[in-house]
Amino acid sequence: xxxxxxxxxxxxxxxxxxxxxxxxxxxxxxxxxxxxxxxxxxxxxxxxxxxxxxxxxxxxxxxxxxxxxxxxxxxxxxxxxxxxxxxxxxxxxxxxxxxxxxxxxxxxxxxxxxxxx
Amino acid sequence: xxxxxxxxxxxxxxxxxxxxxxxxxxxxxxxxxxxxxxxxxxxxxxxxxxxxxxxxxxxxxxxxxxxxxxxxxxxxxxxxxxxxxxxxxxxxxxxxxxxxxxxxxxxxxxxxxxxxxxxxxxxxxxxxxxxxxxxxxxxxxxxxxxxxxxxxxxxxxxxxxxxxxxxxxxxxxxxxxxxxxxxxxxxxxxxxxxxxxxxxxxxxxxxxxxxxxxxxxxxxxxxxxxxxxxxxxxxxxxxxxxxxxxxxxxxxxxxxxxxxxxxxxxxxxxxxxxxxxxxxxxxxxxxxxxxxxxxxxxxxxxxxxxxxxxxxxxxxxxxxxxxxxxxxxxxxxxxxxxxxxxxxxxxxxxxxxxxxxxxxxxxxxxxxxxxxxxxxxxxxxxxxxxxxxxxxxxxxxxxxxxxxxxxxxxxxxxxxxxx
Numbered sequence: 069x070x071x072x073x074x075x076x077x078x079x080x081x082x083x084x085x086x087x088x089x090x091x092x093x094x095x096x097x098x099x100x101x102x103x104x105x106x107x108x109x110x111x112x113x114x115x116x117x118x119x120x121x122x123x124x125x126x127x128x129x130x131x132x133x134x135x136x137x138x139x140x141x142x143x144x145x146x147x148x149x150x151x152x153x154x155x156x157x158x159x160x161x162x163x164x165x166x167x168x169x170x171x172x173x174x175x176x177x178x179x180x181x182x183x184x185x
Numbered sequence: 186x187x188x189x190x191x192x193x194x195x196x197x198x199x200x201x202x203x204x205x206x207x208x209x210x211x212x213x214x215x216x217x218x219x220x221x222x223x224x225x226x227x228x229x230x231x232x233x234x235x236x237x238x239x240x241x242x243x244x245x246x247x248x249x250x251x252x253x254x255x256x257x258x259x260x261x262x263x264x265x266x267x268x269x270x271x272x273x274x275x276x277x278x279x280x281x282x283x284x285x286x287x288x289x290x291x292x293x294x295x296x297x298x299x300x301x302x303x304x305x306x307x308x309x310x311x312x313x314x315x316x317x318x319x320x321x322x323x324x325x326x327x328x329x330x331x332x333x334x335x336x337x338x339x340x341x342x343x344x345x346x347x348x349x350x351x352x353x354x355x356x357x358x359x360x361x362x363x364x365x366x367x368x369x370x371x372x373x374x375x376x377x378x379x380x381x382x383x384x385x386x387x388x389x390x391x392x393x394x395x396x397x398x399x400x401x402x403x404x405x406x407x408x409x410x411x412x413x414x415x416x417x418x419x420x421x422x423x424x425x426x427x428x429x430x431x432x433x434x435x436x437x438x439x440x441x442x443x444x445x446x447x448x449x450x451x452x453x454x455x456x457x458x459x460x461x462x463x464x465x466x467x468x469x470x471x472x473x474x475x476x477x478x479x480x481x482x483x484x485x486x487x488x489x490x491x492x493x494x495x496x497x498x499x500x501x502x503x504x505x506x507x508x509x510x511x512x513x514x515x516x517x518x519x520x521x522x523x524x525x526x527x528x529x530x531x532x533x534x535x536x537x538x539x540x541x542x543x544x545x546x547x548x549x550x551x552x553x554x555x556x557x558x559x560x561x562x563x564x565x566x567x568x569x570x571x572x573x574x575x576x577x578x579x580x581x582x583x584x585x586x587x588x589x590x591x592x593x594x595x596x597x598x599x600x601x602x603x604x
Contacts, residue, residue: 107308108310109310151332151334153309153310175582177584181386
């Protein structure tokens with residue numbers, strides 16, 4: 069089963085953490101990346117830079133806007149794409165990488181598949 | 186068939202034989218498997234251009250053995266064990282093989298390899314990947330394309346699988362008799378997983394994936410040649426043939442799904458149906474019954490109906506009753522609910538579905554909502570049917586299935602407005 073794990077964090081709260089704590093958490097991230105690489109479950113992993121640009125389609129073209137998230141302090145900090153056995157395993161993976169944030173697990177749609185009725 | 190296809194088919198057939206010969210000689214499955222893969226790649230580059238050598242099997246064994254001794258030598262020098270390297274250096278690579286190894290087709294190797302690749306110490310994903318590479322002779326890149334993951338991910342699954350085999354101390358021999366039945370069940374399940382992955386894919390960008398169906402059928406045929414008296418092996422092969430026969434009709438050119446009742450049955454592959462029906466008929470008459478045989482028998486009844494309306498549902502229901510008794514699981518009950526609805530009416534099917542609502546394994550499963558939607562539609566309860574179709578569409582992860590379920594909901598909604 070393919071899932072993306074979306075890591076939402078609050079950048080201000082993260083920046084306020086002591087260095088030892090952020091080092092420890094990042095260490096847990098790298099340990100998880102290592103584990104998933106070795107098991108053949110990792111499809112890809114990306115960290116996202118803080119810069120955000122919102123584009124909305126207005127008057128027939130894309131224009132830069134403030135976006136719908138003005139009041140929200142949480143933002144997407146990283147994305148894991150994994151191919152693992154089931155949701156239970158995805159939840160297990162999400163544990164260590166959810167520290168000081170929250171991980172949203174979403175299954176990927178399959179362009180094929182489906183059973184005839 | 187082009188020459189390249191011919192070479193590829195030959196290589197895939199020889200792959201397990203060459204690997205078997207090497208493992209029997211050198212004993213190290215993981216290193217031998219790498220060496221064979223390199224020899225296969227070398228042959229795939231060389232043979233189409235320069236022609237197939239007189240003894241393709243001998244050629245592959247020679248090249249793979251050289252790669253293997255190179256690698257063992259490199260390892261031993263790394264470990265400063267020059268004496269090992271000295272022994273290995275310069276010896277005639279073929280001299281160490283028994284005459285049998287160079288003779289064609291030792292079928293038992295395929296079986297021992299399947300047991301090794303489907304060792305219970307491996308994850309299902311590793312079992313599938315390693316089986317396709319070591320027994321099927323596919324490259325890591327081909328397997329990665331078929332499963333839509335990066336090649337590095339697939340390579341890692343294969344090497345993790347080989348590490349697990351090593352760690353478990355698994356040997357290249359047949360499992361002891363008391364474990365054989367359980368181990369064979371795992372092998373059959375892995376072949377079934379490979380088949381299903383390919384069957385649900387259609388054409389176009391998923392061509393690599395749909396090729397898995399043919400690969401699963403080929404490997405199951407090989408297994409049946411070695412174990413002709415195992416009813417479940419024949420049952421699985423028949424099930425694959427009878428299911429695959431319907432593949433040309435299960436989707437439209439635009440990729441949309443066609444339900445069984447609406448398929449153009451003239452597109453079904455008569456040859457596969459004939460072979461599958463003959464196989465399951467013969468097997469049922471002489472082997473102890475098992476779940477693959479029963480599923481094949483059900484598929485045969487569907488395939489033999491000229492029109493959907495001719496389907497012998499009472500017989501299908503009787504087979505599902507038996508199947509649920511010997512192998513109870515919620516998906517079988519779900520299918521039995523459809524059969525009950527076709528025989529006794531939709532209300533009877535809906536009653537059976539209610540028993541699944543409390544089953545933890547079915548919570549949030551779109552198939553339960555999809556079947557309920559169909560039965561509600563049959564029962565004439567359009568409002569509830571629309572709601573169930575929409576729930577199912579929200580829950581499925583398959584885009585074609587989602588489109589299908591949404592279309593069913595939209596059609597009913599339109600009918601509702603016009604009535």
